[in-house]
Amino acid sequence: MREKIADIYERLVQRNKEIDEDFLNKLYPDAKDFIGKKLYVCRSSFRNPSNELEEWIITDVSIIQKNTRNGYIFMPHSKKITKKFIESVEAYIEMYENLPLDTFDVFFSIESSDKYGKTSSGLRYVVGSGFTDKNVSLDPKDFEEKIKADKEEYEKYYKPREGCVACERCGKQVPIENVVKYKLIYQSWDSRYGRQVVNRIGQFCSGDCALNEQMSLEG
Numbered sequence: 001m002r003e004k005i006a007d008i009y010e011r012l013v014q015r016n017k018e019i020d021e022d023f024l025n026k027l028y029p030d031a032k033d034f035i036g037k038k039l040y041v042c043r044s045s046f047r048n049p050s051n052e053l054e055e056w057i058i059t060d061v062s063i064i065q066k067n068t069r070n071g072y073i074f075m076p077h078s079k080k081i082t083k084k085f086i087e088s089v090e091a092y093i094e095m096y097e098n099l100p101l102d103t104f105d106v107f108f109s110i111e112s113s114d115k116y117g118k119t120s121s122g123l124r125y126v127v128g129s130g131f132t133d134k135n136v137s138l139d140p141k142d143f144e145e146k147i148k149a150d151k152e153e154y155e156k157y158y159k160p161r162e163g164c165v166a167c168e169r170c171g172k173q174v175p176i177e178n179v180v181k182y183k184l185i186y187q188s189w190d191s192r193y194g195r196q197v198v199n200r201i202g203q204f205c206s207g208d209c210a211l212n213e214q215m216s217l218e219g
Ligand SMILES: [Zn+2]
Pocket: 167, 168, 169, 170, 171, 172, 204, 205, 206, 209
């Protein structure tokens, strides 16, 4: 009996999923073991050190194509399942399953919940080098050193001090007598007054910070 065209399509979609599973197993055989485990995000910075880590739960692990110059490869899409469309999907599958393994990274789906509800997100994981976002880890201890260094840096340079002001650019505390005053000129846009030229004096730790601020305001 001839297979119905819709069934053929369904089979191809299933096949595509199996290929993805296959790639994941080859790329990171133990990846699925992470499902249900906690993942930690550190938002500490030397300007704002903090011991608090965000806790997320890993809900799924899959694969994601690397962002290459050639762009992403997608399965053909159509509202109508015709014979011709099926042929294009078959051609795609044949090409897709032969892609080299290094076309892909691992993708962690994560979820967190607070009093406002659930938030979903995802993270790219490169086998051999870890999460592309370096503020993320499976082990909260990984951040201990960073938070310690942030606190030291904060105490040394950024903590508000008597007789000092914070540089507008880098946030470092500068003794009032050493402040570099610089006239900033830039355009701003306001819904009430429209485009305006702003002209004001900024306070900086150095001429470099003043110039960098002026340049960033010019866009
Ligand atoms: Zn500065």
